Amino acid sequence: MTSNSSNSSSTQDHLLFDTLTEQWQALRAAGPVHHDEAQGVWHVVNHEGVAAVLADPATYSSDMTPIAPTQEDFEAFRQGNFVGMDPPEHRKFRTLVSQAFTPRVVHGLEPRIEAVCARLLDAVADRDRIDMVDALAYPLPIIVIAELLGIPAEDHPLFQEWAATLFGGDQLSETPDMADLERALEAIAPTVREMNGYVLEHIRRRRAAPGDDLISKLIAAEVDGVRMEDQEMVGFVALLLVAGHITTTALLGNALVAFDRNPGTLTALRADPGRLPDAIEEVLRWLPPFPELGRRVAKPVVLGGHELPADALVMAHLGAANRDPERFTKPDVLDVTRSPNPHLTFGHGIHFCFGAPLARLEARIALRMLLDRFRDLSVSTYDDVTYQNPAVLVGVRHLPVDVVRP
Structure with a gap:
């Protein structure tokens, strides 16, 4: 990439880089653990504290239902979404999923990922400027996940539409409150119903006629005589959209x-x-797609010298922790040679992102192919770059890139 692009600027460019960095610095300046009286939230921002919270599910619960707004249409997704579960339920579902979504399965996807990347880039071979999100970053993981689940090719666009609605954040401000969240849930409820019905019917077809896809493997998975029910698998599929798609994009x-x-x-x-x-690890550290994780205090606890009551809401700030100067040398500098790199972007403890190997594999293949195909890539102007709502996702919606071929 050329040096010219690094000198361009816009309001959005400032939003993604400078403002986020300033927010994480301000959080750390307020103390490793501090309380936001206005929002009623406890913030944990240092690397040691965030890791401790994520590693202690008995104290810091992932089950937010007692304090979160409810929406009937989302109950179906919660049944198999083990990210929102605590032990022992979490262990049961994660073990079942791990029987089907194995390292061998992920590794076996490499040739297909390469083929999909090649096809997507061939489709824009005549262009000197390519929107890398539209052309590659967005469709690649959706196609891979849909094929993994045995979804017919003609229905892949449905998954793209659902993901865009679920993670667009168009209904939220950059600092959403509980009322914003309730409105957002209500707005995306029709999409959730549509997706739930489609996936449920697909699972039932696979029960009647199993294949070699992930859904068929999930149907066969068993732990201590227990198997996943259809509706529980729907929740897992919804989760896979996050772990296997939006993170890679x-x-x-x-x-x-x-x-x-x-x-x-x-x-x-x-x-x-x-x-x-x-x-890739340094990019994950520098700009985590999901820069914070919520936890509910399950029992009174003292954290960072503060007494936190039961059912208090704790926000573990991965973005701030990943820039902790006590853990990382020159934390605000992108250093692609940084190793080891103990960032917390994929979580820590029992909830470490099960989709991380797939995201890393897709990113490595896609970036390597871009290096091979293009002598230079540059964002000529950030005025044409648009970003996701950072309250939902740190990422770009559109990224026009000028390319130079060998």
Whole structure:
């Protein structure tokens, strides 16, 4: 990427980089653990504290139902969504899913991911400017996930539409309150109903005629005589849209912007592609797609010298923790050679993101293919870049990139 692009600026560019960095710095300046009286939220912002919260599900529960707004249409998704569960339920569902979604299954996707990347880039081979989100970052993981689930190719656009609605954040402000959340849930409820009905019918077809897809493997998975019910699998599929799709989309877009903002990075990676895994981890640290995780205090606890009552809401700030100067040298600097890199972007403890290996694999293949196909890539102007609502997702919606072929 060229140095010219790094000198351009716009309000949105400021939003994604400078404002987020300033917000994380302000959170840390307020103390490792502090209370927001206006929102009634406890913030945990240092690396040690965030890791401790995420590693202690008995004290900091992932089950937010006692304090979260309810929406009947979302109850179906909650049944198999083990991210919102505590042990022992979490252990049961994660074990069942792990029998089907194995490292071998993920590794076996590599040739297909390469083929999909090649097809998507071939489709824009005649262009000198490519929207890398529309052309690659968005469709790639959706196609991979849909194929993994055995979804017919003609229905793949449905998954793209659902994901865009579920994670668009168009109904939310950048600092949403409980009323905003309730309105957002109400707005996306019809999409949730449509998706629930479609996936449920697909699961029932697979029960009648099993194949070699992930749904069929989930149907066969068993732990201590227990198997997943149809509606529980619907919740897992919804979860897979997050873990296997939107994270990869955000990661790819963020990587291209981060590299563009740091001239010479892609040149170094092209000269030594073996650095790509470290570069991907650094992008994950620098711009985590989901920069905070909510937890409910299950029992009174003292954290950072503060007494937190039961049912208090705790926000564990991954973005701030990933920039903790006590854990990372020059934390605000993108260093693609940084190793080890103990970022918390994929979580910590029992809820470590089960989709992380797939996201890393897709990002590595896609970025390597971009390095091979293009002699240069540059964001010519950030005026044409648009971003997701950072209250929902840190990532780009549209990323027009000028490309130069060998």
